[in-house]
Amino acid sequence: xxxxxSIDRHFQVxxxxxxxxxxxxxxxxxxxxxxxxxxxxxxxxxxLNVIGLLDRPTAGQYVLDGRETTDLDDDALADxxxxxxxxxxxxxxxxxxxxxxxxxxxxxxxxxxxxxARRARTEExxxxxxxTDRAHHRPAQLSGGQRQRVAIARAMVMRPTVLLADEPTGNxxxxxxxExxxxxxxxxxxxxxxxxVTHDDEVAARSRRQIRMRDGRVVxxxxxxxxxx
Amino acid sequence: MxxxxxxxxxxxxxxRARLRSVMMLIAMSIGVAAVVVLTSLxxxxxxxxxxxxxxxxxDLLIVxxxxxxxxxxxxxxxxxxxxxxxxLDDARALLRVPGIERIAPLVVGSAPVSSAGLTRxxxxxxxxxxxxxxxxxxxxxxxxxxxxxxxxDMAVCVLGTKVASELFPQRPAVGSSVRIGDRRFRVIGVLxxxxxxxxxxxxxxxIIPVSSAQQIFNTESLFRILVQASDHDAIPRxxxxxxxxxxxxxxxxxxxxxxxxxxxxxTFNRIFTALTLTLAGIASISLAVAGILIMNVxxxxxxxxxxxxxxxxxxxxxxxxxxxxxxxxxxLLSVAGALAGLVVGYAANALIGRLYPVLPVGxxxxxxxxxxxxxVASGVVFGLMPARRAAKLDxxxxxxxxx
Numbered sequence: 105x106x107x108x109x110s111i112d113r114h115f116q117v118x119x120x121x122x123x124x125x126x127x128x129x130x131x132x133x134x135x136x137x138x139x140x141x142x143x144x145x146x147x148x149x150x151x152l153n154v155i156g157l158l159d160r161p162t163a164g165q166y167v168l169d170g171r172e173t174t175d176l177d178d179d180a181l182a183d184x185x186x187x188x189x190x191x192x193x194x195x196x197x198x199x200x201x202x203x204x205x206x207x208x209x210x211x212x213x214x215x216x217x218x219x220x221a222r223r224a225r226t227e228e229x230x231x232x233x234x235x236t237d238r239a240h241h242r243p244a245q246l247s248g249g250q251r252q253r254v255a256i257a258r259a260m261v262m263r264p265t266v267l268l269a270d271e272p273t274g275n276x277x278x279x280x281x282x283e284x285x286x287x288x289x290x291x292x293x294x295x296x297x298x299x300x301v302t303h304d305d306e307v308a309a310r311s312r313r314q315i316r317m318r319d320g321r322v323v324x325x326x327x328x329x330x331x332x333x
Numbered sequence: 334m335x336x337x338x339x340x341x342x343x344x345x346x347x348x349r350a351r352l353r354s355v356m357m358l359i360a361m362s363i364g365v366a367a368v369v370v371l372t373s374l375x376x377x378x379x380x381x382x383x384x385x386x387x388x389x390x391x392d393l394l395i396v397x398x399x400x401x402x403x404x405x406x407x408x409x410x411x412x413x414x415x416x417x418x419x420x421l422d423d424a425r426a427l428l429r430v431p432g433i434e435r436i437a438p439l440v441v442g443s444a445p446v447s448s449a450g451l452t453r454x455x456x457x458x459x460x461x462x463x464x465x466x467x468x469x470x471x472x473x474x475x476x477x478x479x480x481x482x483x484x485x486d487m488a489v490c491v492l493g494t495k496v497a498s499e500l501f502p503q504r505p506a507v508g509s510s511v512r513i514g515d516r517r518f519r520v521i522g523v524l525x526x527x528x529x530x531x532x533x534x535x536x537x538x539x540i541i542p543v544s545s546a547q548q549i550f551n552t553e554s555l556f557r558i559l560v561q562a563s564d565h566d567a568i569p570r571x572x573x574x575x576x577x578x579x580x581x582x583x584x585x586x587x588x589x590x591x592x593x594x595x596x597x598x599x600t601f602n603r604i605f606t607a608l609t610l611t612l613a614g615i616a617s618i619s620l621a622v623a624g625i626l627i628m629n630v631x632x633x634x635x636x637x638x639x640x641x642x643x644x645x646x647x648x649x650x651x652x653x654x655x656x657x658x659x660x661x662x663x664x665l666l667s668v669a670g671a672l673a674g675l676v677v678g679y680a681a682n683a684l685i686g687r688l689y690p691v692l693p694v695g696x697x698x699x700x701x702x703x704x705x706x707x708x709v710a711s712g713v714v715f716g717l718m719p720a721r722r723a724a725k726l727d728x729x730x731x732x733x734x735x736x
Contacts, residue, residue, distance in 0.1 A: 158647055158728045179651045186649020197644045197732065201349035211648045213338045258648070 106132040106155060106266065106297070111164035113150050113320075124150040125161065126320035132299065134265065137292045139308040139328075140301045142317035148301045149270060151317065155299065156189050156268045157181045169265065186215050190259025190296075192288075194271035196251045198243040198258075204250075205230065205239040208257045215262065229257040233287055249280025256287055266297045273307060285310060334654050343661035350634065354666060357627050361670025361712075362677055364620035365704045369678025371616045372700035374685070375609030380693040382605060386598045392434075393467065393594040394560040394572055396427075396579065400590055417583045418554030421483050421543065427560060430578055432571045434563040437464040438483065440546040441556040446539055448500040448511045455496055456538045457513060459546020467559045470535070475507040475522030478542055486544045490518040495536035497523045513539065514549040568593055613700050617707055623670065624711025631663050631719035642723050643731025652724035659723050663716020664709065671708035675701065 113125035124147045132138055140148045153159035154166065157173060166173045169188065176184065191197075198207050205226055212222040230236050233253045243251055252272060259267055269288060273281030285307065292298040300311060308314055309328060316324035347354045398419045424438040440459035445452050462480040464470070470477070477491055490511065497506040497520075506520045524535055547553065562571045572591050579589045635642070645655055682694050 153729050156647065158732070179653075182646065182649050182651045184649075185647065191647045193732065197640060197647075199641055199644070201345060210645075213342070214334055214645065214648055214650045214654060216334050216338075262649070 105134055105167075105169055106130070107165075107167040108155070109165040109167075111154060111161045111166060113147070113154060113159065114162045123147075123320045125154065128164070128320070128322055130315070130322060130325070132297060134297055135292070135295050137289070137298045137312045138300070138315060139311035139313070140299065140315045140317060141303070141305075141308050146317040147320040148317045150320075152268050152270055152299065152301050155266070156191055157185050186211060186262060188265050190256075190262070190264040190267045192252070192255050192259050192267065192269040192272045194274040196243070196248075196255045196275070198251055198254060200243050203240050203242055204235060204246065204254045204257075207243070207254055208261055211258060211262045225261055226257075229261050232260075233257045247280065248276045249283050252276060252280070252284045253287055256284070256291070260291060260296075264296065266299065267291060269298070269300045271302060272300060273302070273304065281307075334657070339657055339661050340665070342658060343665050346634075346638075347662055347665060353630055353634070357623075357630055357666050358670045358673055360623040360626045361620075361667050361708055362674035364616070364623040365671045365674025365708050366678035366681060367619045368613055368616040368700055368704035368707075369675060369696045370681045370685070371612035372609050373678075373682050373694045373696040374692075375605060375612045376697045376700075377685075377692045377694035379602060379605030379609065380695070381691065382601050383598060384693070386594060386601065388469070391594045391598065392562045392565045392568060394562060394568065394575060395592045395594075395597070396423075396558040396560060396575060397590050397592070398554065398557075398588070400588060417586065417588050419558060419579075419589060420553055420555065421547075423579055423582055424555065424558050425483055426578055426582055427558065427575060430571075430574050432563055432567050432574065433560055435463040435467055435561040437461055437467045437559040437561075438543050439464075439556045439559065440543055440550060440552065442546065442550040444514045444539075444549055446496065446500065446511055446513050448509065451500050451502075453496065453499060455493075456533065457546060457549070458533070458538055458540050459543040459550075460540060461543055463561075464540065464559070467561050471525035473523045473525040474505070475520070477522055478540065479521075484544045485542065486548065487542050488516065488518045488545065489521045489542070491522040491524060491540040492520055493524050493534070493536040493538045494526065495534075496539060511539075513541065516545070516549060518545075568595070609697070609700075613703060617703070620704065620707045620711060623708070624667070624715040627663055627666060627712060628715035628718060631659060631716055632722070634662070635659060635719045635723040638723075639726060639731045642726050643728045643733075646726075646728035647732065655724040656717075656720040659720035660713065660716045663720070664712045667708050667712025667716075671705050674704065674708070678704075 108128055108130040111125050111128040112123070115122040115124055128151060140151060142148045150159060154161050161174065168184065173181065173184065199210065202210065208229060209222050209226045212225065227236070230239050233256060235250065235253055235257060238246060238250055243254070246254065267288065272284055272288065276284060288298055288300070289310070300307065302308055312328055314324065314326060314328050315322055396419065398417070421438060424436055427433060427436050437460050442457050443454055444457045446455045447453070460478070461483060462478045465477040473494055478489065479487070481487070490513065492500070492506055500506065500511060501509060506523055508520065510517050510519050518541060560575060562568050572593060575591050576587065576589070580587045642655055678696065682696060685692065685694050
């Protein structure tokens with residue numbers, strides 16, 4: 105459960121105050137499938153970063169799974185990110201020198217899990233994303249769709265409650281993009297909350313709830329017409 | 334994060350950035366090798382000189398005129414006296430002292446030595462037959478000065494090999510005669526290559542009887558008297574006896590200095606230890622330079638891997654973990670560089686040992702430990718700043734910094 109109350113995120117750029125988020129109030133229940141749309145600079149990426157605890161709001165309250173997060177220190181935020189939040193980026197952000205397996209394993213390595221447990225879980229997630237035969241390839245040896253699926257596997261390996269995807273299909277062709285969305289949606293069907301930032305109406309149309317932003321404010325928030333559930 | 338995973342990740346990124354890693358390894362290993370080799374040379378020189386002195390025998394006492402160990406105003410100056418000279422009579426008196434095996438009075442000067450129109454200015458030593466034994470000389474041809482009374486003035490001389498070959502390029506030196514100053518001497522021997530005389534080049538000197546030297550240089554006084562004690566353990570006692578003997582001959586004035594070979598040895602030891610320390614210090618500078626290089630390269634690595642740092646933060650890495658990751662890279666590099674440096678240093682030592690077998694090279698243990706400690710410490714110190722910088726990156730900005 106994500107509860108944002110009157111969230112502001114202001115940046116000082118030169119002598120100008122940029123209101124990237126301006127009084128955003130938003131509740132996203134567990135298991136929802138939400139798309140966030142809006143023109144460039146509307147604050148949608150900032151919203152995603154705030155939800156993902158990468159960015160701290162200037163003002164307002166953010167309660168994640170019943171816990172207030174605005175008073176947590178950096179280490180506590182890192183721990184919450186590790187356990188509850190999975191990130192997927194437009195440019196994949198795989199570590200180029202590590203294999204697919206090692207990339208997926210990385211969050212568990214950082215969290216200090218035992219090697220045997222890591223291996224089992226990593227293989228499980230790779231299998232779920234049909235990447236078993238690509239496990240020992242490096243990112244440079246993978247196609248764009250495969251890379252993004254590795255990134256999804258990495259986001260899932262710690263069993264988060266929220267998946268945050270920032271333009272997950274932005275660097276992919278149509279077919280790979282559809283594959284990646286299908287993978288994300290099947291995870292969502294398993295109960296995980298999925299929040300997708302996108303420019304693409306087609307992508308947004310697949311979500312069950314659409315949020316539109318403009319100038320740091322939510323200007324539209326409604327179930328997708330004709331969406332089931 | 335587990336320590337083994339930390340090392341694995343650090344090693345992996347070093348291995349992937351091979352050129353950068355190799356460069357830093359080379360820098361660090363040069364530093365460590367420099368410490369090892371330079372201190373080995375210093376230590377080798379010390380051992381060489383110590384060895385030379387020990388070969389002379391540590392049962393040697395050197396008597397020189399004047400007191401060198403007074404502090405403040407010399408008593409002799411107060412009384413309006415100058416120190417008395419050492420004379421042949423003093424030397425003769427020492428011969429009667431128990432516990433003394435041999436004495437060799439020395440007169441040293443420089444004089445033109447000529448033969449058949451060839452002239453050279455050469456150091457001339459006036460001494461006695463016992464000088465041969467005291468200084469453990471060897472003969473190339475002929476024989477050394479004959480034994481006899483100290484004041485027996487004989488016109489014979491012994492030449493160093495170089496002097497002999499320069500004055501007698503065509504004919505044998507032994508049996509010929511040379512002119513030293515304004516006197517003629519018959520050459521009765523040429524020194525061998527071996528033998529030790531610290532402070533003199535044995536190949537370039539002429540040895541004549543002491544009283545002849547006194548006449549040539551027109552002096553009654555001796556440069557010094559070398560005394561060989563019969564028993565090493567009795568040296569402190571013998572030293573006192575020698576002092577007493579001379580004192581009683583000099584109207585109770587203690588105006589000579591008696592140095593034991595041990596004291597000379599200790600002095601040389603101190604000098605060469607200081608030299609080795611200096612060399613170690615100079616070499617340590619190259620270690621510090623290597624450390625700064627590591628810092629630079631790590632800073633570049635951090636800025637190149639900004640996006641990766643952002644990713645690690647998004648994946649839930651704490652600031653300390655990111656610091657640890659980059660620090661581990663720097664430390665791994667410096668440790669590997671230090672080990673490589675040790676290998677290079679010891680290889681260089683082995684090479685030097687082969688090229689110059691007389692020089693007993695060998696790195697002192699403290700220098701090896703010092704080099705390793707400084708190498709690893711500089712990895713930590715200079716790796717810390719870039720690592721901290723990485724840990725402090727704002728994850729949003731870092732992620733956006735993707736190339």
